[in-house]
Amino acid sequence: MAEILGAFFRDYQSINSYVPIFIFTLVAFGFAGVTLVVALLVRPHRPDPAKLSPYECGIPPLMEAHERFSIRFYLLGILFLLFDVEAVFLFPWAVRYDYLGLFGFIEMMLFIAILLVGYFYAWRKEALEWA
Numbered sequence: 001m002a003e004i005l006g007a008f009f010r011d012y013q014s015i016n017s018y019v020p021i022f023i024f025t026l027v028a029f030g031f032a033g034v035t036l037v038v039a040l041l042v043r044p045h046r047p048d049p050a051k052l053s054p055y056e057c058g059i060p061p062l063m064e065a066h067e068r069f070s071i072r073f074y075l076l077g078i079l080f081l082l083f084d085v086e087a088v089f090l091f092p093w094a095v096r097y098d099y100l101g102l103f104g105f106i107e108m109m110l111f112i113a114i115l116l117v118g119y120f121y122a123w124r125k126e127a128l129e130w131a
Contacts, residue, residue: 075127086115 093100093108100107122128 072127072129076130079122079127083115083119086112 089111090108093104097104
C-alpha cells in the first residue's frame with residue numbers, strides 16, 4: 001500500500017504541496033467532531049421547566065421572538081464596529097510612531113479625517129439616534 005501511495009505522489013508532484021493543507025483540514029474537522037461527541041457524552045442532561053423557559057431570570061417575555069426591530073439598531077451596530085476598527089488601526093500606528101516619522105503621522109491624520117467625514121455624515125443623517 002505504501003509503495004502505491006509513494007508512486008502516486010511521485011507521479012503527481014503538484015499534489016505534494018496540498019498534502020499538508022489536506023491533513024490540516026482533516027485534523028480540524030476531526031477535532032471539532034470529537035469535541036462535539038465528547039461534550040454530548042459528558043454533559044449533564046437534566047431538563048427543568050425553569051431551564052426550558054425563554055428566560056432563566058423569571059421575567060416573562062414582553063414581545064414575540066420574531067418581532068421586527070428598527071433598522072437603526074443594526075445601523076448603529078455596524079457604525080460601532082466601524083469606529084471600533086479605527087481604534088484597532090490606531091494601536092499599531094502608535095507603537096511604531098517613531099519609526100514612521102512624519103509620513104506615518106500624515107497618513108494617520110488622513111485616515112482619521114476620512115473617518116471623521118463618515119462620522120459627521122452619520123451624525124447629520126441621524127444614524128446615531130436610538131429612536
